[in-house]
Amino acid sequence: MTGDEQIINDAKLYIDNRDNIRYLSMASLWELSIKYSSGKLLLMEPYEILIPRLLQINDIHILNISIEHMSEVANLPFPDQNHRDPFDRLIIAQSKVEDILVLSIDSKFDLYDVERLWGK
Numbered sequence: 090m091t092g093d094e095q096i097i098n099d100a101k102l103y104i105d106n107r108d109n110i111r112y113l114s115m116a117s118l119w120e121l122s123i124k125y126s127s128g129k130l131l132l133m134e135p136y137e138i139l140i141p142r143l144l145q146i147n148d149i150h151i152l153n154i155s156i157e158h159m160s161e162v163a164n165l166p167f168p169d170q171n172h173r174d175p176f177d178r179l180i181i182a183q184s185k186v187e188d189i190l191v192l193s194i195d196s197k198f199d200l201y202d203v204e205r206l207w208g209k
Contacts, residue, residue, distance in 0.1 A: 103206060104192070112152040112189060113144065116179040158182045168200040 103109060118140065124130035132139050144151070161182035167173070181201045184191045190204040198205045 103190075107148070111147065111149045112187075113149050114152045114180050114183055115154050116176045116183070118151070120176045152183055152187065154179065154183075155186075157186050161186050165201070169197060172197045172200065 104111065121130060121140070122136060125132060125136045134142075143149075158179065159182075162178050165178055165182060177195065177197065180191060180193075181198060181203055183189075184203040185201070190206050191198050192207050193205055194207050196205075
């Protein structure tokens with residue numbers, strides 16, 4: 090949504106393809122709101138104005154959290170004992186349950202059985 094220059098061409102093409110349904114995990118919105126409220130994330134407008142506007146402009150759907158997602162989190166292994174980020178683990182679980190790829194620069198997602206696009 091912000092035009093990040095680090096996005097590789099394949100990921101940019103995927104995001105820009107309006108035939109693809111784009112989801113944003115509620116976990117990502119939760120993490121953004123925490124970073125915004127703590128001052129670690131600066132936005133050009135207040136969170137409550139900017140985020141809904143960007144979601145609408147970019148036709149991004151919210152992927153809400155379900156019991157099935159939580160059950161998958163409960164059964165995820167810890168292949169890297171240092172990777173305990175609860176937001177990442179929820180996104181991984183959602184990817185597995187919904188059979189959707191993850192757009193992330195974080196190579197730790199590769200430790201799980203999910204398809205990742207962005208920084209391969």
